[in-house]
Amino acid sequence: MHLFSFRYLVLQHGYWFLFVYTLAATAGLPLPADPIILLMGALVGNHQYSFLPSLAAAVIAGLLGDTLWYQVGRFKGHSVLGFLCKLSLEPDTCVRKTEGTFAKRGPSALLLTKFVPGMSLVSAALAGASKIPYGRFLLADAAGCTLWAVLYLSLGRIFHRQIDSVISILGLFGRRASLVSITLLALYLGLKYVQRWRFLRKLRINRITPQEALARLDSTDPVMVIDLRDPIDIQREGMKIAGARILRPDELRTRSHQIPSDQEMILYCT
Numbered sequence: 001m002h003l004f005s006f007r008y009l010v011l012q013h014g015y016w017f018l019f020v021y022t023l024a025a026t027a028g029l030p031l032p033a034d035p036i037i038l039l040m041g042a043l044v045g046n047h048q049y050s051f052l053p054s055l056a057a058a059v060i061a062g063l064l065g066d067t068l069w070y071q072v073g074r075f076k077g078h079s080v081l082g083f084l085c086k087l088s089l090e091p092d093t094c095v096r097k098t099e100g101t102f103a104k105r106g107p108s109a110l111l112l113t114k115f116v117p118g119m120s121l122v123s124a125a126l127a128g129a130s131k132i133p134y135g136r137f138l139l140a141d142a143a144g145c146t147l148w149a150v151l152y153l154s155l156g157r158i159f160h161r162q163i164d165s166v167i168s169i170l171g172l173f174g175r176r177a178s179l180v181s182i183t184l185l186a187l188y189l190g191l192k193y194v195q196r197w198r199f200l201r202k203l204r205i206n207r208i209t210p211q212e213a214l215a216r217l218d219s220t221d222p223v224m225v226i227d228l229r230d231p232i233d234i235q236r237e238g239m240k241i242a243g244a245r246i247l248r249p250d251e252l253r254t255r256s257h258q259i260p261s262d263q264e265m266i267l268y269c270t
Helices: 006-012 014-026 034-045 051-076 079-087 095-111 119-129 134-158 160-170 177-206 210-218 231-237
Strands: 223-227 264-268
Touching (some): 006 014, 006 034, 014 051, 034 160, 051 079, 051 119, 051 134, 079 119, 095 134, 119 134, 134 160, 210 223, 210 264
Parallel strands (some): 223 264
8 A cells, every 4th residue: 555655656756656647637537737736846846856857747748648639639520529528527618618719819729728627628629620730739739738837836846835834734745645635636526526516407407498499489579599609610510590699608798788688598509
């Protein structure tokens, strides 16, 4: 048990642990990579590890995980995005926000997606599904992974004393380090699954079937239909509900004056 304890892995095999953990997180396992990189930065600040090898381990792992999903997206197309959204612990920031970011920024969006929960995994698959050349993807993703890893390693290095205090309080390097680590991870996953359940429950409560929507459109009561799909989706599918007004989700507030307040609204997206 001691050989595979959290303390042993971090203090004796830090670079490999960081690499494998980050690769697992970017490949799709529901693991928070940011705290581990921050912890590694604190160990760099304590002169137990070096900055550049730690940076290389995190960046290479991030690139490998993202390349995996880029290739899946390239071969499977946009159908893989729905699959990822079902797996995501961040359904509200899954495909829609990522598509919106890509529509505005293109591949340069990869510079920031690592910092937004739920977007990193989808962004790599979306880049592949959008047929962005691998060279452009790799350049942008390498810059994003480097920025992400440098920031968290640097923060850990700067605030290593404060992080050491938190580690001591939590007992992460004590005899029960593995138990504490598993407990913290379970709490993290539990919180995310509760958030996901509440989000999906709210969707189910507010959802109507296509048949119900058609019945309301055929009734004499005025109904406004809002198409929230990304323009890329509309262009790809080549159809929309007749009379529907096209708005992006982030335009619901800024263009709310265009929506009659005395009519029922039906929103639909992919």
